[in-house]
Amino acid sequence: MKGLRILLVDDEPLMRLSMVDALEAVGHDIEAAASGTEGIDAIHQRPFDLVITDLRLPGADGLAVLAAAKDRLPHTEVVMITAHGSVETAVGAMKLGALDYITKPFQMDELLLIVERVGSMVTLRRENLDLKAVLEDKFSFGGILGANNQMRAVLEKIKLVAGTDSTTLILGESGTGKELVANAIHQNSPRSQFPLIKNSL
Numbered sequence: 417m418k419g420l421r422i423l424l425v426d427d428e429p430l431m432r433l434s435m436v437d438a439l440e441a442v443g444h445d446i447e448a449a450a451s452g453t454e455g456i457d458a459i460h461q462r463p464f465d466l467v468i469t470d471l472r473l474p475g476a477d478g479l480a481v482l483a484a485a486k487d488r489l490p491h492t493e494v495v496m497i498t499a500h501g502s503v504e505t506a507v508g509a510m511k512l513g514a515l516d517y518i519t520k521p522f523q524m525d526e527l528l529l530i531v532e533r534v535g536s537m538v539t540l541r542r543e544n545l546d547l548k549a550v551l552e553d554k555f556s557f558g559g560i561l562g563a564n565n566q567m568r569a570v571l572e573k574i575k576l577v578a579g580t581d582s583t584t585l586i587l588g589e590s591g592t593g594k595e596l597v598a599n600a601i602h603q604n605s606p607r608s609q610f611p612l613i614k615n616s617l
Contacts, residue, residue, distance in 0.1 A: 419443040420535055421462075425455035425469035425481055426497065435468070438524045439531065452476030456484040463489050465538045466531065471498045471506060471517075479509060486513045491541065493534045570597075578604040 422444050426432040429450070436446050447464075449455040453475035459467070467485045471478035478496055485492045496517040498506040506517035516530055577584050578601045586594045586601075 418535075418539065419445055420465040420531065420538060421445050421447075422531070423447050423449065423455060423458050423464045423467045423469075423485075425449045425452060425467065425473065425478070427451060427470065427473055434524065435527065438528060442528065442531075444531070452478065452481050455481045459484045459488050459492075464492055466534050467492060467494045468527075468531075469494065469496060471496050471502050471509070479505075479512070482509055482512060482514055493537065495530055495534070574600055575604075577601055 419442075422439060424432060424435055424439070424446055426435065426448075427450050432448050432450065436448050439446050447458055449458055452469070452473040455467070455469060455473075456476055458464075459481070464485070467481060469478045469481040473481070476484075478498075482494045482496070485494050490513075493515045494509075494513065496506045496509050496514050497520060498517055499520050503517070503519060506514070506519075509517065515534065518527060518530060574597060584598075584601055586598055588594045
């Protein structure tokens with residue numbers, strides 16, 4: 417698993433340092449902030465895969481940090497750190513988009529397990545985005561070149577057909593791009609989960 421970009425927001429210096437050391441030891445890139453205001457500033461400066469924030473902070477609280485993270489990049493995961501008396505608030509934070517919470521005092525292994533789970537989610541998301549980009553590049557309408565009016569008319573017909581769930585028959589001489597057109601229609605249609613049936617006439 418590739419290391420995550422993690423923002424850690426906690427106002428207790430020893431706790432913050434312990435978490436930074438533990439997370440860096442397993443290969444993560446950590447930025448630490450001592451207040452909610454510092455954390456929000458960091459969120460506005462660069463993207464993070466994960467934000468770990470204490471619920472109670474000087475200045476802006478953990479809920480404000482959560483809101484800033486989700487507003488900046490909705491896929492950023494947020495884990496709340498809370499005391500026993502604030503568990504109900506932490507559960508409320510999950511309804512606002514936090515992934516999980518951890519209750520003080522906790523063992524560092526507990527935090528590392530949560531971060532490992534987030535890492536698996538982020539890795540899967542990255543792989544899906546990479547695969548989608550490859551497929552879109554290969555099968556998008558942009559892969560079909562055409563500068564003249566006739567070709568533009570064909571592309572408009574392809575877009576129109578792709579928006580339906582009708583069976584489509586493509587006819588043309590060999591080498592005219594029938595397979596490229598078929599793949600573009602298939603990948604951009606609501607039935608793209610079904611196999612593409614090819615039949616050479």
